[in-house]
Amino acid sequence: MLVVIKGSEVRGGEAATAIPLLSLLVINEFAFFVTAIGAYIGIRQIVSTGIKPVYTITIVFCVLLSIRFLMLGIDLWPL
Numbered sequence: 001m002l003v004v005i006k007g008s009e010v011r012g013g014e015a016a017t018a019i020p021l022l023s024l025l026v027i028n029e030f031a032f033f034v035t036a037i038g039a040y041i042g043i044r045q046i047v048s049t050g051i052k053p054v055y056t057i058t059i060v061f062c063v064l065l066s067i068r069f070l071m072l073g074i075d076l077w078p079l
Contacts, residue, residue, distance in 0.1 A: 001065065004028050004072055024076055032069035038062040 004027055007019030017024065021063050039062035 001031070001068070004031070004069075004076075008072075008076060021076065021078070025073065028069055028073045028076060032066055032073060035062045035066040035069060040068060 003019070004024055007024050008017050010017060012074070013039075019027075039059050040064060042055055042059035046059070049055075
């Protein structure tokens with residue numbers, strides 16, 4: 001998340017980001033898929049073993065990060 005946020009900042013007076021746009025989009029997409037898969041695996045773990053607070057908190061954070069990465073990807077995409 002930090003790499004995407006800091007890398008998407010626009011440099012001084014230039015119209016370019018600190019990290020190239022395509023690299024930012026690839027990093028963001030990879031992070032989205034990893035956190036979404038983490039949420040899916042966590043949900044399957046809860047279904048098989050029962051609800052535990054650590055699993056629940058981790059799943060909630062994975063879902064929230066997935067949503068945030070999705071929104072960042074949409075914001076980064078040049079329309």
